[in-house]
Amino acid sequence: MDLTGRQLALSFDNGPHPDVTPGVLDTLARFEARATFFVCGKDIAAPEQRALVARAKREGHRVGNHTQTHSIEFGACDDPGAPAREIEQAQGALGDLADPERWFRPYGAGGVLGPRLLSRAAVKHLVDGRYSCVLWNSVPRDWEDPSGWPERALADMATQDETLVVLHDVPTGAMAALATFIERVLAAGATLGDDLPHECIPIRGGLIEESIEGLVGPD
Numbered sequence: 697m698d699l700t701g702r703q704l705a706l707s708f709d710n711g712p713h714p715d716v717t718p719g720v721l722d723t724l725a726r727f728e729a730r731a732t733f734f735v736c737g738k739d740i741a742a743p744e745q746r747a748l749v750a751r752a753k754r755e756g757h758r759v760g761n762h763t764q765t766h767s768i769e770f771g772a773c774d775d776p777g778a779p780a781r782e783i784e785q786a787q788g789a790l791g792d793l794a795d796p797e798r799w800f801r802p803y804g805a806g807g808v809l810g811p812r813l814l815s816r817a818a819v820k821h822l823v824d825g826r827y828s829c830v831l832w833n834s835v836p837r838d839w840e841d842p843s844g845w846p847e848r849a850l851a852d853m854a855t856q857d858e859t860l861v862v863l864h865d866v867p868t869g870a871m872a873a874l875a876t877f878i879e880r881v882l883a884a885g886a887t888l889g890d891d892l893p894h895e896c897i898p899i900r901g902g903l904i905e906e907s908i909e910g911l912v913g914p915d
């Protein structure tokens with residue numbers, strides 16, 4: 697496969713996990729690669745969990761907010777207070793682990809880009825709070841297929857110049873394939889970096905920069 701000139705950015709959601717995240721960080725360090733970690737408020741209450749996120753931050757990775765409970769799709773929720781609660785509780789839990797850019801990734805079951813992701817209340821909250829909303833353009837479903845996901849990620853890379861892939865540093869076994877995946881990406885001529893594709897950041901620092909049509913559910 698020839699992926700010359702293509703760019704890949706890695707993101708890891710739903711961690712940290714003590715059995716998985718250290719290995720992911722070790723692998724990233726080995727390749728001198730920077731990535732973005734989206735963590736949920738509920739998962740960073742314990743000191744050992746916070747320590748893993750602090751390590752990620754110290755090693756140059758972005759740390760973002762992935763909601764408090766990872767259970768509410770804003771576009772499919774009729775509680776108008778849910779976005780403020782889910783976003784602010786997690787941001788408070790992150791505290792000084794959060795980046796000044798206030799990266800936020802919504803919860804979307806199955807990683808589907810669609811109207812269940814956001815609501816008008818959620819968009820208003822992100823704009824008012826000057827958040828940067830980070831989506832994705834590759835979901836190789838590592839949780840379903842711990843050994844086969846790299847093929848789908850590479851296939852996605854072949855269709856677009858810049859790929860932001862969603863992976864999960866949770867104990868599915870999928871992260872055992874991370875190092876060989878990165879080796880294949882580099883061997884195919886692509887570059888691994890931490891520039892996020894513009895099209896994946898519809899809201900940047902509170903400004904709506906890309907169309908959010910299709911991502912906002914009915915009120």
Ligand SMILES: [Zn+2]
Nearest residue numbers: 709710762803
């Ligand atoms: Zn998630």
